[in-house]
Amino acid sequence: MTQVFDGNIPIYLQIMDLIKKQMISKELLPGQKLSSVRDMSKQLEVNPNTVQRAYVEMEREMLVYTKRGQGTFIVNEPEVVLKLRQEMVLDRVAKFVREMEEFGFSHDELLKIIERHLSE
Amino acid sequence: MTQVFDGNIPIYLQIMDLIKKQMISKELLPGQKLSSVRDMSKQLEVNPNTVQRAYVEMEREMLVYTKRGQGTFIVNEPEVVLKLRQEMVLDRVAKFVREMEEFGFSHDELLKIIERHLSE
Amino acid sequence: MTQVFDGNIPIYLQIMDLIKKQMISKELLPGQKLSSVRDMSKQLEVNPNTVQRAYVEMEREMLVYTKRGQGTFIVNEPEVVLKLRQEMVLDRVAKFVREMEEFGFSHDELLKIIERHLSE
């Protein structure tokens, strides 16, 4: 599975998103080491600087921390990941529902649409 | 309510999205005239060139057409709007479901989350 | 006067410092435009990215703001600059006094040393 990026959104943001999703889905656990900047850049076929930027930005968001010369790690507090999960899910659901309302769907219609989509 | 744009996505794309939503929700009807580039740019507090670009792109997508000296108009065929609606809804639903799956939610959980959100 | 940087401190931090000093000494006034990234990079004989980083970092510190396509500007509130001035002066003085105390100087000696230095 090669990673493909949306050309209209900065790649470093998409990398941050990718890692956040892995934190939420428990592919990445608290305290676990992230791939090194170099490895990640090869995996994603992206410049090391771009990965670096994603890591720095996530460190600023207190989701990861860096040990000089050792690597970058998911923060140790599971609460942080839980909070992230809540925030991201809420954000996505709210945005989705708002958009569907803007399209003129009632809540019932919305649920039916999703159910139909899931059953396919 | 002033329009606020996401700094990480090209503004012309966000303007296109805005207009498409208005077409779908019937705030903009087939054949109706869009605000002039100048007016729209003032409303959105955006450079006229940016609005212009959004209009041109939408013309390329055959959603609007331009009459010299008169302005830009939504295409007259209602089917086009219907098709747009289907496409955008499908796109949004598919994207939303995919993301929720990436978060590790089952389909049942997903439905429950939405129901809970709607009932608030 | 060519700018020379201390090899042991990141250049972008030294550029930030430079600009802050100019804000404090009123070479740069609230609302004033900074040199463009490219111009500044030529003036300082430094890569544009390095200047860019300094600007972004200062934007995060709310000392400057950016208008897309127009440039980077000192924030308009003079209070911010005053606060910066207070902070930086206090920081420098406190650090200096602390160091001189660590060297074993009394306050009287410290004052004499400075007076002698100033009169040279």
Place this chain on the structure above:
Amino acid sequence: MTQVFDGNIPIYLQIMDLIKKQMISKELLPGQKLSSVRDMSKQLEVNPNTVQRAYVEMEREMLVYTKRGQGTFIVNEPEVVLKLRQEMVLDRVAKFVREMEEFGFSHDELLKIIERHLSE
């Protein structure tokens, strides 16, 4: 009191500075043995290589010398320490005065600022 380092300046330089200050304030006397690399690295929570590098640099500056199997020692000549003291004081004072001038302070203002700071 745990030692905390400024992440933007090489740690070995900060360690050198620390030792020099101790020499100047006579916490470390001519001929006295420095903590072993291993002990020092534990105290400072730093990699032994980093301490080692600080020691080597200081040996190059002729401020310490190493006896094989016995450890690292402050040089025996008190004049060296005196000279170091003069140099560091001059350096700090000059740098401080220069910075305050860059901030736009006159010599009088500078003295007043320090006096006010000392009297607090």
Place this chain on the structure above:
DNA sequence: GTGGTCTAGACCACA
């Protein structure tokens, strides 16, 4: 012309 992002690749401090 202006900032924002990205690539390709280098050198450094640190473990």
Place this chain on the structure above:
DNA sequence: GTGGTCTAGACCACT
């Protein structure tokens, strides 16, 4: 090997 910084230079969105 690992992150942090920097250069050289490109392309893009926006004014």
